[in-house]
Amino acid sequence: MTELTGSPGKTGLPSEARVLVMTAVEAERDAVLRGLDGDGRFDVRLCGVGPASAAARTAAALAGGEAWTLVVSAGIAGGYPELAPVGTLAIGTASVAADLGVETADGFASVDELGFGASGIAADASLAEALLQALNRAGLVAAAGPIVTASTATGTAATAALRAARVPGAVAEGMEGYGVAVAASDADKPFIELRAISNAVGPRDRDAWRIGDALSALSAAFAILKEVEL
Numbered sequence: 001m002t003e004l005t006g007s008p009g010k011t012g013l014p015s016e017a018r019v020l021v022m023t024a025v026e027a028e029r030d031a032v033l034r035g036l037d038g039d040g041r042f043d044v045r046l047c048g049v050g051p052a053s054a055a056a057r058t059a060a061a062l063a064g065g066e067a068w069t070l071v072v073s074a075g076i077a078g079g080y081p082e083l084a085p086v087g088t089l090a091i092g093t094a095s096v097a098a099d100l101g102v103e104t105a106d107g108f109a110s111v112d113e114l115g116f117g118a119s120g121i122a123a124d125a126s127l128a129e130a131l132l133q134a135l136n137r138a139g140l141v142a143a144a145g146p147i148v149t150a151s152t153a154t155g156t157a158a159t160a161a162l163r164a165a166r167v168p169g170a171v172a173e174g175m176e177g178y179g180v181a182v183a184a185s186d187a188d189k190p191f192i193e194l195r196a197i198s199n200a201v202g203p204r205d206r207d208a209w210r211i212g213d214a215l216s217a218l219s220a221a222f223a224i225l226k227e228v229e230l
């Protein structure tokens with residue numbers, strides 16, 4: 001987990017902010033809307049599941065003529081249990097496509113190593129820190145660190161370990177963050193990823209997912225985010 005430090009207080013969203021929030025599915029969108037409670041600075045849209053759909057729909061939204069001041073990838077996620085247990089929140093310091101690269105005889109090589117691009121997009125550091133502090137002040141448990149984006153959700157301990165090794169300090173795994181981040185970066189817009197943990201990254205056990213708890217945590221997080229002031 002990345003330690004974010006700094007002075008609490010003077011941080012956050014200005015009154016004229018126009019925030020584009022992208023969630024994969026309707027249940028996540030509705031949870032975000034419950035937390036926002038009608039705040040007109042936010043527009044919450046569906047990006048579909050996976051990074052390709054997320055990038056395409058975010059890019060289309062950003063091209064729509066609105067003067068967006070911030071882009072947020074939000075939803076539920078798998079958490080690395082020691083850093084982000086079920087029911088807690090994860091704030092991305094970067095969104096990292098852990099499977100974007102090639103297999104070689106010597107193992108995985110990322111697009112960065114190949115010179116083909118960047119597999120990680122950094123979040124807006126000051127906003128991520130401000131949000132972490134605001135959530136903590138409100139008594140919500142949140143961890144900050146890289147959030148993995150995977151086209152295939154992890155389903156085994158081996159894959160969990162592999163991806164954790166590729167993305168040191170990873171707190172969580174979702175399927176859209178990197179796609180939303182690429183679109184935001186291409187449009188030169190600040191970006192953060194905010195996730196609520198529904199399950200542990202690791203062996204697939206759908207019965208153990210706590211989606212309701214995670215959606216409640218997501219609502220609570222957005223109720224805080226909308227009150228954060230610059």
Ligand SMILES: O=C(O)c1cccc(C(=O)CC[C@H]2O[C@@H](n3cnc4c(=O)[nH]cnc43)[C@H](O)[C@@H]2O)c1
Pocket residue numbers: 024025027028048049050075076077078079150152153154173174175176198199200201202211
């Ligand atoms: O079944 C439901 O009621 C329901 C409600 C809200 C969301 C869902 C989803 O299945 C959302 C899929 C979404 O969740 C992210 N996610 C969650 N856990 C993981 C994981 O362990 N690894 C990767 N992604 C995860 C992901 O971003 C999906 O788009 C169902």
